[in-house]
Amino acid sequence: MSNIPTPGTFPMQVLTPGQETSIEIDPPNGNDTQDGAPNTSSGANQGESTQTLTPNRLDIPLPPGHPALAEYMSKIPEMAMFRRFGTLNLQNLLYLQAEILELEQTLQTLQKKDSQGNEEQRRYATNWWFLRNAKRRGGTGEQWSLVEIIRKKLYEYNEALMQQHSIMHMPKPTTRDTLEVQKLLEAWEMGPAALTGDDSHIWGCLTDNQSPPFHDLVALLPRHSGDPLSSWVISKAEMLTNMRFRSKGSNLQGYRDQIVAKWTNVFVNVLASLFPVASNVILYVVQPIGARFGVIAAFSVLLSGYLSAFTTAKQSEIFAVAAAWAAVQVVFASIGDNCDCG
Structure with missing residues (x-):
């Protein structure tokens, strides 16, 4: 998941008087009962102090700083990055x-x-x-x-x-996830200063180019590196989200990388299906054999560029696909030329 949810967006439960927890503190010369239990019946008359504590509940927002940062990292594991020293x-x-x-x-x-x-x-x-x-x-x-x-x-x-x-062997965090941690630490949701100790610059500073992240950061759960198109679309989506992130009083709206990857895969597959159709139509329309070979060369170059830009195919795989594509197209062009001459 990308982007950062706002801390404290979970509703707090209001405690009724019956849910309060009271701790009675005896005076220095406290009076004990016969069984050793503290005498609380006359605490008000004897000057005893009473402290009311709210029970520790999981739905209470954590304070800014290390507690809130840990909460963010637990919700977005890609942000969990630490020094390996x-x-x-x-x-x-x-x-x-x-x-x-x-x-x-x-x-x-x-x-x-x-x-x-x-x-x-x-x-x-x-x-x-x-x-x-x-x-x-x-x-x-x-x-x-x-x-x-x-x-x-x-x-x-x-x-x-x-x-x-x-x-x-642990991978390094991506630049995108490191930037998200920097934005989180400098966001208004984390207070005027999220961290004030010596560890405040471990992840670098967003507004200070002289304070880059430490070089030995490792990610516990690195983000899956998708194809270049998906990465580009996600980065553009993050720009809009970061704008909402900086606006006070607004709840952050997160999105899942899987959704972006799904729609980019649909686009890539649809575009890939158009390659053979467009190539065959052009080869059918173009009659000179020399022009047909020029069309085959152009589509081979386009196919190689398409695979490099929109997929994670290896160089050897791209070469094999381009060679097979060109061979099939040459056969198609030769058959079409023979039929025309006959």
Whole structure:
């Protein structure tokens, strides 16, 4: 889904007096009942303070800032984009790697030392049981203790390594979705300043070209990249929506990318069906064989451009379609020319 719904458009439920939740707070020298429960019957006379709290309800609008931003991201998953902190994560891997390397060298030194020790120590390399129970059998147990440390450190390292592998394969957010986050953070619905901390410039600033988004943003659910025509139509539709977005006091009217893609697909398919009809009609009308080959060349070029602009076909697929198209048209033109001469 594109565009951003207005926060707080859900109706709030009005609580009746019976739905209010009261919390009685005893004075510093509060009087307790015999069973330990606070005495609230005489709270007004003893100066007790009473605080009425509204129950936490899901339909209450979240305040501007991180709560409202999280709500928007949950409703429009394409807007859920975060930093992967590539430099810090890679530094962490480098430090873990260095720690494990040092532990590995220490372990190898101990293994070599024990292999040259007494009969009990020499068994450490050939029998795991003696290594595991070395301390119980009068040994230092230093080698096994180090193995347990390495085991934990390797688990931490492998977890970080696999996480980085997954994060590295996460796609970047589209420019369009990044702009939508910027517009949201600067919209009147989010207040005069949606975020005021150091994280306020993570997604960049719409009005400040000197504050671009961070380069290591990743999208949890990237927008599906459709054909160029659908992307162009969606971008034009967003321009109108952004105008409504900036007008105060108006509810935003969202739209679904699937609807735009559906109608653009209809247009593309109808236009594609006209290619063979138009080509055959022109070849039928044009009589000179040289002119017919010129028409075939022109339609082949138009077909290739059409497939490149309006579809997501690969270059090899476009070449194959254009070659097959030209071959069929050449056969049609040759048959028509032979019939005319006969």
